Structures are given as C-alpha cells and as structure tokens.
Amino acid sequence: MSDDRVVKVALIGNPNTGKTSLFNQLTGLKQKVGNYPGITVDKKQGICKLNSTKKAEITDLPGTYSINPTSMDETLVLDTLLNENNSTYPDVVVVVIDVENIKRNLLLFTQIKDLKIPTILVINMIDQMKRKGINLNVEKLEKQLKTKIVLASARKKIGIEELKAKILDYKNLDKTPIANITDRIDKDYFTKLKQAFPNFPLYKSWLLITQDEEFDFLTDEERVLVLKFREDAACIRRYQHKETILRYQIINEILKNTFNVDASKASDLRGVLDRVLTHKIFGYVIFAAILLFIFQGIFDWASYPMDLIDSAFASLSSWAKSVLPPGTFTNLVAEGIIPGIGGIIIFIPQIAILFTFIAVLEETGYMSRVVFLMDKIMRRFGMSGKSVIPLISGTACAIPAIMASRNISSWKERLITILVIPFTTCSARLPVYAILIALIIPDKKIFGFLNLQGLTMMALYLLGFAAAILSAILLHHVLKIKNKTLFVIEMPNYKIPSIKNIFYEVVEKTKAFVFGAGKIILAISIVLWFLASNGPESFKNAEQTVAAQEENSTISKEELQKKIASYKLEHSYIGYMGKTIEPAIKPMGYDWKIGIALISSFAAREVFVGALATIYNVDSDGDESTIKQRMAAEVNPTTGKKVFDFPTGISLLLFYAFAMQCIGTLAIVKKETNTWKWPILQLVGMGILACLSAIIAFNILS
Amino acid sequence: MFKTIANLQIGEKAFIERLCLENIPLKLLEMGCLPGIEVQLIQKAPMHDPLYIKVNGSHLAIRKETAEKITLVK
Numbered sequence: 001m002s003d004d005r006v007v008k009v010a011l012i013g014n015p016n017t018g019k020t021s022l023f024n025q026l027t028g029l030k031q032k033v034g035n036y037p038g039i040t041v042d043k044k045q046g047i048c049k050l051n052s053t054k055k056a057e058i059t060d061l062p063g064t065y066s067i068n069p070t071s072m073d074e075t076l077v078l079d080t081l082l083n084e085n086n087s088t089y090p091d092v093v094v095v096v097i098d099v100e101n102i103k104r105n106l107l108l109f110t111q112i113k114d115l116k117i118p119t120i121l122v123i124n125m126i127d128q129m130k131r132k133g134i135n136l137n138v139e140k141l142e143k144q145l146k147t148k149i150v151l152a153s154a155r156k157k158i159g160i161e162e163l164k165a166k167i168l169d170y171k172n173l174d175k176t177p178i179a180n181i182t183d184r185i186d187k188d189y190f191t192k193l194k195q196a197f198p199n200f201p202l203y204k205s206w207l208l209i210t211q212d213e214e215f216d217f218l219t220d221e222e223r224v225l226v227l228k229f230r231e232d233a234a235c236i237r238r239y240q241h242k243e244t245i246l247r248y249q250i251i252n253e254i255l256k257n258t259f260n261v262d263a264s265k266a267s268d269l270r271g272v273l274d275r276v277l278t279h280k281i282f283g284y285v286i287f288a289a290i291l292l293f294i295f296q297g298i299f300d301w302a303s304y305p306m307d308l309i310d311s312a313f314a315s316l317s318s319w320a321k322s323v324l325p326p327g328t329f330t331n332l333v334a335e336g337i338i339p340g341i342g343g344i345i346i347f348i349p350q351i352a353i354l355f356t357f358i359a360v361l362e363e364t365g366y367m368s369r370v371v372f373l374m375d376k377i378m379r380r381f382g383m384s385g386k387s388v389i390p391l392i393s394g395t396a397c398a399i400p401a402i403m404a405s406r407n408i409s410s411w412k413e414r415l416i417t418i419l420v421i422p423f424t425t426c427s428a429r430l431p432v433y434a435i436l437i438a439l440i441i442p443d444k445k446i447f448g449f450l451n452l453q454g455l456t457m458m459a460l461y462l463l464g465f466a467a468a469i470l471s472a473i474l475l476h477h478v479l480k481i482k483n484k485t486l487f488v489i490e491m492p493n494y495k496i497p498s499i500k501n502i503f504y505e506v507v508e509k510t511k512a513f514v515f516g517a518g519k520i521i522l523a524i525s526i527v528l529w530f531l532a533s534n535g536p537e538s539f540k541n542a543e544q545t546v547a548a549q550e551e552n553s554t555i556s557k558e559e560l561q562k563k564i565a566s567y568k569l570e571h572s573y574i575g576y577m578g579k580t581i582e583p584a585i586k587p588m589g590y591d592w593k594i595g596i597a598l599i600s601s602f603a604a605r606e607v608f609v610g611a612l613a614t615i616y617n618v619d620s621d622g623d624e625s626t627i628k629q630r631m632a633a634e635v636n637p638t639t640g641k642k643v644f645d646f647p648t649g650i651s652l653l654l655f656y657a658f659a660m661q662c663i664g665t666l667a668i669v670k671k672e673t674n675t676w677k678w679p680i681l682q683l684v685g686m687g688i689l690a691c692l693s694a695i696i697a698f699n700i701l702s
Numbered sequence: 703m704f705k706t707i708a709n710l711q712i713g714e715k716a717f718i719e720r721l722c723l724e725n726i727p728l729k730l731l732e733m734g735c736l737p738g739i740e741v742q743l744i745q746k747a748p749m750h751d752p753l754y755i756k757v758n759g760s761h762l763a764i765r766k767e768t769a770e771k772i773t774l775v776k
Binding site: 065066068070100101103104107237238240241244245248270271274275278280368371372373375376385485486487488489490491492493 | 761
C-alpha cells in the first residue's frame with residue numbers, strides 16, 4: 001500500500017535561513033547522519049511524526065543559493081532532485097526562505113518549482129517582520145507562486161504544526177512551473193531540447209546539459225545527447241545568465257504587489273558591528289583575541305575531563321583484568337580493546353570544545369567576517385579566506401578539518417588547503433609533545449614568568465602553522481591547475497546563536513570523529529597488542545630464559561616479572577620489527593625501542609606514548625611520571641649516554657611535527673580528492689621532510 | 703576608463719551598467735547582482751581586496767578581480 005509509506009521530504013534553502021533550526025524542530029533527537037554513496041558529504045536525516053499514523057523522513061540538504069552548484073556540498077542538492085531512482089528523491093520539497101532576504105531566496109524556489117516536484121514554501125523568521133517593517137500578502141503570494149505557504153519561526157516553534165499538516169497533504173500541491181522561463185530565453189533552442197528528452201521536465205533537461213557532471217542515471221543514448229548539447233558552452237553560459245535575469249524580473253513582478261518594507265524601521269546594528277569587526281586594525285586584533293581564547297579553551301579547560309577519562313580507562317582496564325578469567329581473551333580486552341577505546345574517547349573534550357567555538361562563530365555570522373579579512377592574505381599562499389576555518393579545526397583533528405574545506409569552490413584553493421592541513425598541530429600530537437618536552441626541556445621560568453616548557457609547546461604550534469603556510473606557497477607555485485575565481489560569499493546578518501543548533505552540530509561533528517578516526521585507532525591498537533604479545537620461539541620461552549638468567553640474583557618477584565615482560569617485548573614480533581629498522585633510524589638518534597614506538601604510531605601518532613609505556617614496562621596505572629622517570633633513566637648500553645637526551649628529543653619532536661602518521665587522514669584525503677595521488681604525496685613529502693629535519697637537528701645538536 | 707565597483711569609495715552607491723559575463727561567476731548574478739541594480743560599497747578589506755558590497759538586499763563579499771568586471775553607470 002503506497003499510503004503506508006513514509007513521506008520523503010527534502011529541506012532546501014539558502015544558507016542562514018534557519019533551515020537547520022527547522023530540521024531540528026521537526027525531528028528532535030531522531031536524527032542520523034550517514035554518508036552519501038561515494039562521497040563524504042554528511043547526509044542528515046530524521047524522522048518526523050506527521051500525525052498518529054503517518055511519518056515523514058526528512059533530509060536536510062546543504063544550504064545553497066541556487067540549484068546550479070559551485071561546490072561539492074551544493075552538487076548534492078542537484079543530484080537529489082534530478083535522480084528519481086535515488087532513495088532520497090523527495091515526494092515533496094520544503095523550501096525554507098528568510099523573510100528578510102525574500103527576493104534572493106525566491107530564486108532557488110522558482111528553480112525547484114520548474115522541476116515539477118510538489119513544493120511547499122516556508123517563510124521563516126516571521127517574528128522579525130514587525131521589527132523590520134515588513135508586510136506580506138500571503139494569499140496573493142500563494143496564488144502567484146502556485147504553492148502553499150507556511151509562515152514560521154523555527155526558533156520560536158511557530159508554524160511547525162501547520163507545516164506538518166501541509167506535508168501530509170502534499171498530493172494536492174500544484175506542480176506547474178511559475179512561468180515559462182525557457183520560452184522567453186530562446187524558444188527554438190528549448191523546443192529542440194524538449195524533443196531530445198521528451199520524458200523529462202524541460203527544466204530538468206536544461207540542468208542536465210548545463211552541469212559539468214556525469215549523471216549515472218542516464219541511458220547511453222541520453223548521455224550522448226547531453227554531451228552534444230554541452231558542446232556549445234558559450235551559448236549555454238549566455239542562456240544561464242539570461243535565465244537568471246528573467247527569474248529576477250518575474251520575482252520582482254510578483255513581489256511588487258505582495259511585499260513591502262518600511263525602510264524607516266531598519267536598524268543599523270549590523271553597520272556598527274561591521275565597522276568594528278572588519279576594521280583593518282581592530283578586525284585583526286579581535287580575531288587574534290578570539291583565537292587565543294579558543295586555544296586557551298582547548299588546552300586548559302579540556303585537560304580536566306581528559307585527565308578523568310585517562311584514569312577512568314586505566315582503572316577499567318585493571319578492573320577487567322581482575323574480574324575476567326586470565327587468558328588471551330582477557331589480555332585482548334584489557335590491553336588491546338579498552339586502552340584502544342580510551343585512546344579515542346580522550347580526544348572528545350578537545351574536539352567538542354573546538355567545535356563548540358566554531359559553531360558559535362558560524363551561527364553568529366562572525367565567520368564570514370573572518371573570511372573577508374583573511375582572504376587576501378590566504379590567497380598569497382594559494383588558499384582562500386575560507387581556508388581559515390579548516391586550518392583552525394586542524395588543531396583539534398585533521399579529519400573534520402578536511403571535511404570543512406568542502407565549501408571552498410575553487411578546486412586549487414581547496415586542494416592546497418587539504419594538503420597542508422595535516423601540518424597543523426592536531427590534538428594527537430599533544431601527548432607526544434608533552435612527554436618529550438617534559439624529558440628534555442627544563443621546567444624553568446625565563447624573565448620570571450615565561451615557562452620554558454610552555455614556550456616550547458607554543459613554538460611547536462607555530463612550527464606547524466609555518467610548515468603549512470610554506471608548503472602551501474610551494475604547492476601554489478608547483479601545481480598547475482587553472483584557477484577561476486568563483487569567490488562570492490554572503491555576509492549574513494548578525495544573530496544570537498541558538499544553543500540547540502550548536503548542540504546538534506557539536507554532537508554530529510564529534511560522532512563523525514569517533515566513528516571515522518576511532519575505528520582505525522581501535523583496529524591499530526588491537527593489531528599492536530597482538531604483535532607485542534606474540535612472537536617466535538624465543539618469545540614463548542621467555543619465562544624459562546629470564547628465570548635461568550636470574551637464578552643466582554636476589555631480585556624480588558616483581559622485578560623478575562618486569563624483566564620477563566621486557567624480554568618478551570624484545571623478542572615479540574614488534575620487537576624484531578624495531579630491531580630491523582634500527583640501522584635506518586640511527587642517523588636520527590633513535591634506538592630499536594624508539595623504533596617500536598615509531599612503527600606503532602605510524603597509523604596514529606597518539607599511540608606513541610602508549611607504546612613507550614609498554615616498552616618501558618610500566619604497570620598500566622596511567623601515572624605518567626613513572627613513564628617519564630623510566631625514559632629519563634634509560635641509558636644506551638653501547639655509548640653509556642642517556643637515550644632521551646636533548647638531540648634525540650628535539651629530533652623526535654621535529655619528526656612528529658612533520659611526519660604524516662595518521663591513516664584516518666590519508667583515508668579521508670583519498671575520499672575527498674577521489675584519487676590516491678594526493679594522500680601518497682602527503683605521506684612521502686611529509687615523511688621526507690620529517691626524516692631530513694630530524695637527521696639535521698640530531699647531527700647539529702650532538 | 704570605465705568606472706567599476708572596484709573604483710567606488712566606501713559608502714558610495716551607483717547603478718550597475720554591464721557585467722562582463724565571461725568572467726563573472728553565475729553565483730554572483732544569482733545573488734542579485736544584475737544590470738540596472740543599485741550597488742553600494744560598504745567596506746574594503748586591507749589592500750582593497752576583497753570588497754564588501756550591498757546589492758539587491760544582499761550583503762556580499764567579492765574579490766577585486768571580480769569587482770573590476772562590473773561596470774557602473776557614471
């Protein structure tokens with residue numbers, strides 16, 4: 001029965017129209033974020049109860065100004081509306097527009113209407129109407145736009161029930177286009193187009209030929225026809241422009257007698273804020289202050305929950321060991337899985353704090369001002385003003401940062417941004433830096449107040465940014481990609497952020513990290529555990545061998561156990577791997593034990609500290625000072641010098657600052673760029689830089 | 703010399719005469735930047751690029767190279 005079916009609804013609208021607020025109101029917590037096949041753009045869907053029996057599946061499509069896409073996100077809107085076989089192809093489209101920008105917002109509405117899909121128009125933020133002196137004749141507007149209109153204020157929950165009722169009644173919507181635009185552009189041309197694709201709505205055929213995309217739902221014959229029409233690119237471009245001009249003429253005609261604004265009521269708060277926030281001096285000062293505040297949040301505030309999570313997982317691990325019967329399975333759980341999950345959870349506070357800040361800045365409209373201020377500077381490095389947000393996000397985790405670069409419309413600028421993001425100091429590098437700095441930099445104050453260790457940490461952050469900028473400049477000159485500027489950004493009005501929207505945004509981004517990067521970190525931890533707790537013949541006889549060695553000594557039972565553990569590690573698979581690569585890493589000042597840590601952290605940097613803890617056989621009580629003490633006391637048996645001395649420490653810091661040790665990032669770069677070429681370039685290029693700088697630093701310093 | 707959006711002073715208004723269609727992103731037209739429409743320059747970023755304009759009720763930032771292709775009625 002078709003009537004028992006869930007109604008499929010697509011939410012479409014310009015950015016900053018409150019579309020997401022409406023989506024949150026309709027679906028509440030019944031949301032899920034999935035992936036569209038083949039691409040990584042998040043698919044936000046939720047279920048909405050229309051009445052006691054009928055439900056709607058609501059898809060929140062990325063915000064767009066027009067059906068003609070200029071970036072990856074926007075392409076999705078077009079794909080959803082053109083492919084009728086798609087599982088998200090809507091029964092009804094809800095177009096959300098902002099009452100203040102009604103004219104511009106209606107452009108998208110008229111385009112969608114021409115596709116002959118049932119369409120409802122939601123005019124949002126109507127609570128602002130009176131204050132802004134806006135008058136609307138809804139009945140007349142409904143008639144002229146051939147649609148049903150819902151006046152709503154998503155944030156104040158006005159109009160939600162009415163919208164649900166109209167969605168229920170979608171079968172009675174008028175499906176005719178507003179005006180025969182195509183005839184007015186060039187009647188002959190469009191008659192030919194109509195004959196070529198008799199089964200499609202004319203506007204759909206027009207969209208098929210105007211995009212550069214391959215549409216896989218077309219038959220081979222249709223594809224040939226599309227390519228034939230695309231040959232005359234200049235003509236298509238001219239007609240696209242003509243189409244836009246005609247659409248605005250129609251919209252202006254309709255709005256002339258249905259809409260008016262009393263200009264005297266306009267306030268100039270926006271003007272005042274803009275003058276300050278985009279000022280050529282104050283603008284940058286304010287931005288720098290906000291950045292400082294964000295970093296303060298990531299490093300200072302996040303440290304409390306992170307310490308809690310750290311010790312909680314350590315005790316969970318020992319608890320599991322004490323409750324479960326001893327054996328391989330228990331070891332896998334206590335030493336592989338629990339620390340593995342802990343290694344993911346520990347990054348949540350920093351990521352959540354960072355994305356809260358970013359969400360607030362985006363919701364308020366401030367981010368567009370940052371893009372405006374930074375665009376010219378970033379362009380010198382081959383990037384765009386829009387690259388600033390991904391680069392800041394990179395200080396938490398490169399994976400969501402790379403996803404945040406999708407709205408950069410120029411491919412070259414986007415590619416360079418993606419390629420240099422892994423240089424920014426992500427939170428996975430933090431534990432590595434922390435332990436190495438504690439080992440080699442004295443805990444002293446200079447000038448009475450500047451902590452030397454803190455300064456080193458800051459220097460490493462700056463080094464990351466410098467590496468990102470310098471490699472961007474290099475790529476800018478090397479990459480020969482034709483770059484046409486498509487840079488047009490809206491400067492939205494300032495808004496008080498909605499807590500609900502920010503909450504959902506942060507939950508969603510954090511989830512993306514946990515399930516994206518988390519899977520890999522967990523898998524690696526388990527593999528590592530296996531390699532470190534298994535080995536060839538000599539490994540299996542560890543107990544007897546060590547007992548025989550220590551037969552005559554008077555060491556305690558505990559000491560003996562530690563000796564055995566140490567012997568086991570040396571003779572485990574991973575121990576042999578470390579020994580194998582020792583000659584190769586000697587020029588950087590590392591021994592085979594550091595080699596093990598390097599191999600372990602190849603896929604995820606943060607594993608370094610955990611691997612060291614295993615190597616220096618510290619009981620897993622999570623007490624960092626003991627790892628530190630052991631590392632500090634470690635002596636090279638042939639030279640008699642300390643292993644973690646200043647040259648080795650600096651060499652390691654540089655290695656971790658530059659090397660591309662993150663499988664999750666490589667995987668996302670492959671997905672976003674659609675080729676292995678770029679992740680391999682990152683892996684090799686950053687690897688060479690890391691090794692070279694480590695070798696040079698080690699040899700100069702020692 | 704044609705006068706373009708890039709030549710406007712901060713706060714100055716003028717009407718758009720012609721857009722060099724070959725080099726203008728379609729998106730800009732779709733945002734309402736069309737011949738016959740009044741445009742106002744609101745702010746310039748340092749080094750006069752990008753430019754912050756108000757056109758057809760939309761507040762937009764565009765790069766100087768784009769602004770130079772939009773000529774104004776003198």
